[in-house]
Amino acid sequence: MRSSLHHFSRGVLPTRRRLSPYFSNSQIPSLSSHLQSSSRVPPSYALHFLLNSNFSFQNLCSQSAAKLDSSTKRCWNCVADKTGTTPFLYCDSCRSIQPVDLSIDYFQIFGLEKKYEIEVDSLEGKYKDWQKKLHPDLVHSKSEKERGYAAEQSARVIDAYRTLSKPLSRAIYILRLEGVDVDEEQTVSDPELLTEIMEIREAVEEAPDSQALNQIQSKMAEKLEESSNSFVNAYQSRNFDEAVACIQRMTYYQRASEEILKKL
Missing domain, CATH: 1.20.1280.20 (HscB, C-terminal domain)
Structure with missing residues (x-):
């Protein structure tokens, strides 16, 4: 027995899951699919990639996407200082996508207080707003560096959305922010x-x-x-x-x- x-x-218990690596442009769902979907969960093939990855998102972010100095944030392209309280994923001055800043947690990406009980219905609109700015389809003619930033940022927003949308993954994530690795x-x-x-x-x-x-x-x-x-x-x-x-x-x-x- x-x-x-x-x-x-x-x-019945899942294996350990890690944050995903960034997608290549071909692996990230098209921008139109993001905006047309009414589901709270990202498209199935993107979700499958996120859940079954054996690598860490943090490990595969580029050297330039290392944790940034939170006291001074400037656009890599136009050198404009960050303004406002919105996470600095995108420069409003020159419309350049910024490198991943790992000091920004998933709650901050969606403008939420760090707590378990959240309004899940509010995530989808913000998710789509970010994809309108960060999706690789929007920067296909720009430099290789910015295309890389777009792939990393878009993938991280997808993972943030998936993580916070579900009670279980949200609970695991918020404990990890407290230094408790489940x-x-x-x-x-x-x-x-x-x-x-x-x-x-x-x-x-x-x-x-x-x-x-x-x-x-x-x-x-x-x-x-x-x-x-x-x-x-x-x-x-x-x-x-x-x-x-x-x-x-x-x-x-x-x-x-x-x-x-x-x-x-």
Whole structure:
């Protein structure tokens, strides 16, 4: 019984995921696809690339995209000083795309306070606004350097959008900003959760019809919301051990929901 629980728990929990490397121009979805899509999730092939990369976005950013001095930001092209509070991804003076500044986090890219509870519906409009300025299609006739900046910036905005759009990835990211690296490969050790994993797996396998599966799916949604609320409390109280435990539960419930959807 213990070995089967161990095998199943590793099967439903995802492997460690890292921030993506930048796309080449051919890998980034076209600008028109960004602006026409009404989904909160980037196009599937871009998302697949982001989720399955074995490299770090930070490692593959160019030398010039290293962390910049946050006290002085000037356009590399026209040397104009940064103005306003908008993250300096793009120069309004000469319309040049800037190198990636890793001191700008994903919340700042979307003009959000760094907190778990955000208005997800507000992300899409800002996402499209950034792509209207940063997409590689817009700089195809410019220098190789700026085309590289466009590829890096556009890819980073895609990853920021994907990360903040989902409760689980947003929870993992906000803990990493606090210096807490969540090990998504860690085996489930909570006996109660292990038992629950097996019971739900059996219920899914024995479900006689789609109605029964939908009922289980509804329970998973409730449990995911409960774990998400528990994460909020743990994060706000700086109880990072409990926050990590909440992420582990959220990870399982999301994976269980995905398994159910495959059967519907």
